[in-house]
Amino acid sequence: MNSTFSAELGVSHHIPILLEPITDFLVTGLKNLPPEAAPGIILDCTLGGGGHTARILEKMKSDTSLLKHCVLGVDQDPDAIARNRIKFKNEIDAKNLEIIHSSFSDAPKHINGRPIYGLMADLGISSDQIDSETRGFSFRFPAPLDMRMDTSRGIPLKEMLMVLSETEIADMIWKYGEDRFSRKIARKLVDLRSKNQLPENTSLLADAIASTFPPAMRHKRMHPATQSFQAFRIAVNEELKELETLISKVFPLVQVGGNIAILSFHSLEDRLVKSEFHQRELYDLPSRKAIQADDQEIEMNSRSRSAKLRLAIKK
Numbered sequence: 001m002n003s004t005f006s007a008e009l010g011v012s013h014h015i016p017i018l019l020e021p022i023t024d025f026l027v028t029g030l031k032n033l034p035p036e037a038a039p040g041i042i043l044d045c046t047l048g049g050g051g052h053t054a055r056i057l058e059k060m061k062s063d064t065s066l067l068k069h070c071v072l073g074v075d076q077d078p079d080a081i082a083r084n085r086i087k088f089k090n091e092i093d094a095k096n097l098e099i100i101h102s103s104f105s106d107a108p109k110h111i112n113g114r115p116i117y118g119l120m121a122d123l124g125i126s127s128d129q130i131d132s133e134t135r136g137f138s139f140r141f142p143a144p145l146d147m148r149m150d151t152s153r154g155i156p157l158k159e160m161l162m163v164l165s166e167t168e169i170a171d172m173i174w175k176y177g178e179d180r181f182s183r184k185i186a187r188k189l190v191d192l193r194s195k196n197q198l199p200e201n202t203s204l205l206a207d208a209i210a211s212t213f214p215p216a217m218r219h220k221r222m223h224p225a226t227q228s229f230q231a232f233r234i235a236v237n238e239e240l241k242e243l244e245t246l247i248s249k250v251f252p253l254v255q256v257g258g259n260i261a262i263l264s265f266h267s268l269e270d271r272l273v274k275s276e277f278h279q280r281e282l283y284d285l286p287s288r289k290a291i292q293a294d295d296q297e298i299e300m301n302s303r304s305r306s307a308k309l310r311l312a313i314k315k
């Protein structure tokens, strides 16, 4: 579905993952505050389709004493912001929710001294982004080579592929996509570029990548371009740098006793979150192991298969 169209309707097709464990954890944190605690916020760093925020607000409404606090929802995707402004009009008017167009690394600018009692980030992209025919995250249909979550800034994929060297393209595909054909793929793309034939859209780019694979590997369950596309997306949106800044600049702003929930989808992200949370002097952990979706959730939403949830309480 075209993302602008769904933004107009205020409708998201994203299914929130591990909805109850995340929202229970954050709202329980609010319930455990002493009655005299100053009004504060739960920071949803990745508002997306608003699924987790909607459930947090539902739980806060069922105990009206919690409504002196509010949710601050941040997303760097202008379509997601537009969609959520429609979806949550009543909650915004009632001042239970504030929505900000920003990267989460810039979230500190929008806190205005309010205590942060809970923080969540559901990393990566939403179904609304991947299903959009205009944003360039998918090769299921011919979309422009863009992949920026924040279309108001940054460098689209096409421009990136025009300027990076063969080695830089190969390193990017290897580091963020762990594709063992990274060098062959980079060589192919640079060869096409030198003939002024760099693919114009995501489907053609995926075909060019697939052509570098041995024929027997081109028709496996996972499309040969999947890992390269993941790598391109991570690079275009500087996703690891964003997560590092979230950890180093925003986690320290969470109150002592505040709850942090991070849902990640690949090992590079999970490794960063795990090594931060495993510092015993900084965090208490409800569970040392990551929480994963059960079979029932995976059956209903295959995207939940690779999700890893880590919870921590600030010391």
Ligand SMILES: C[S@@+](CC[C@H](N)C(=O)[O-])C[C@H]1O[C@@H](n2cnc3c(N)ncnc32)[C@H](O)[C@@H]1O
Binding pocket: 014, 015, 016, 017, 045, 046, 047, 048, 049, 050, 051, 052, 053, 074, 075, 076, 077, 080, 102, 103, 104, 105, 122, 123, 124, 125, 126, 149, 242
């Ligand atoms: C997986 S979706 C979140 C889904 C949401 N939890 C829900 O239930 O609907 C991830 C969202 O985070 C946003 N996002 C990713 N990285 C971001 C960043 N660094 N700053 C702000 N938003 C970001 C994406 O634009 C996307 O809308």
